Amino acid sequence: MDADRSIMRETARDFVKYYNPKLHGEVRLDTNTNVLGSNPAAAEYLRTHEWDLNAYPDTYSGGLREALGELYGLDPDTIIAGNGSDEMIDVIFKTFTNWGDDTALPYPSYSLYDYFVKSNGGKAIMVDLTDDFQLDVDSMVRTGAKLTIIPSPNNPTGNCFRDRDIEDLLSRFEGIVVIDEAYTEYSGEGLIRRVGEFDNLVVTRTFSKAYALAAMRVGYMASNRKLADMMASVKIPYSLNAVSEGAAIAAVHDQDFIRRSVDMVRQERPKLEAGLRKLGFETFHSDANFILARSPVDHTALVSGLKERGILIRDFGAKRRTENCVRPTVGTPELNALLLEKTAEVIEECR
Numbered sequence: 001m002d003a004d005r006s007i008m009r010e011t012a013r014d015f016v017k018y019y020n021p022k023l024h025g026e027v028r029l030d031t032n033t034n035v036l037g038s039n040p041a042a043a044e045y046l047r048t049h050e051w052d053l054n055a056y057p058d059t060y061s062g063g064l065r066e067a068l069g070e071l072y073g074l075d076p077d078t079i080i081a082g083n084g085s086d087e088m089i090d091v092i093f094k095t096f097t098n099w100g101d102d103t104a105l106p107y108p109s110y111s112l113y114d115y116f117v118k119s120n121g122g123k124a125i126m127v128d129l130t131d132d133f134q135l136d137v138d139s140m141v142r143t144g145a146k147l148t149i150i151p152s153p154n155n156p157t158g159n160c161f162r163d164r165d166i167e168d169l170l171s172r173f174e175g176i177v178v179i180d181e182a183y184t185e186y187s188g189e190g191l192i193r194r195v196g197e198f199d200n201l202v203v204t205r206t207f208s209k210a211y212a213l214a215a216m217r218v219g220y221m222a223s224n225r226k227l228a229d230m231m232a233s234v235k236i237p238y239s240l241n242a243v244s245e246g247a248a249i250a251a252v253h254d255q256d257f258i259r260r261s262v263d264m265v266r267q268e269r270p271k272l273e274a275g276l277r278k279l280g281f282e283t284f285h286s287d288a289n290f291i292l293a294r295s296p297v298d299h300t301a302l303v304s305g306l307k308e309r310g311i312l313i314r315d316f317g318a319k320r321r322t323e324n325c326v327r328p329t330v331g332t333p334e335l336n337a338l339l340l341e342k343t344a345e346v347i348e349e350c351r
């Protein structure tokens, strides 16, 4: 068949593939994973455990939901687990939006939200963040959208949204409010323990960042019992495999590692920020394990110059509101020193 893209579902025709750099052993400071490496408790579990590969996993990941329920003081039936928080976001749209429904998305924020809206047949209404990258609650409410999704800390800007704005949004927004807490381990408590207080709140979380388990693809979400029952009935059964579920349970039981990881980021982030400023970057306040920074030289030259020197960072420089900005992950002291050294070299070369 000589097919052009008109055979595709209308809402998917302008889709392009996601970020997928060709790797040649570079240091990855482009994905905001944990720079301390694989989660040690999960790695130990994988080394020492055997699975019955002929058996299906638990249909709804009961073991992991129990472990998370204990961690947060929540009823496991208010938690849903699956294949990354990306799957959780997809389930939210599948559960609550009809074809053609509007979703309000803050801008700039996580680029995949737009993909999930459209792949579920919806329309994204972009609502610009204020000049200091905070929520414009009035404009979000005025969209009258069916759903909104907000990452706090926000990606790529790095800042948390103000608690009072989030609570204001929760009380005035007519539809479902999703708070994406992918980076909340770095910033504080978040709202996950409080999901039972709200009739329209869903909180998503991931094992891909502070938990150092991105390869296993594990995410989860929590809400009040009624919403959770609805979402559980929509999620694909068995979507979290048995190996990943076991590794995630082991990781939940090692909170020391999470504390160590978070402490390192909190110590190193201001140092990296100061180093970047010294090199002429404008930096933006971060509550996460990455920093948005406006480059003193052309962003593409900087990112490709660093790649040639064996370091990947993420480029946001071609996008509105983050013009000429890049987003490095906060590394270990050694990695940050290397990043600053190589960045200085590239800047020198560009001048």
Ligand SMILES: Cc1ncc(COP(=O)(O)O)c(C=O)c1O
Binding pocket: 031, 032, 083, 084, 085, 086, 087, 110, 151, 154, 155, 180, 182, 205, 206, 207, 208, 214, 218, 219
């Ligand atoms: C804000 C935000 N939400 C969700 C995700 C996806 O996480 P997961 O690996 O759990 O699908 C990311 C990944 O970068 C993210 O930055």
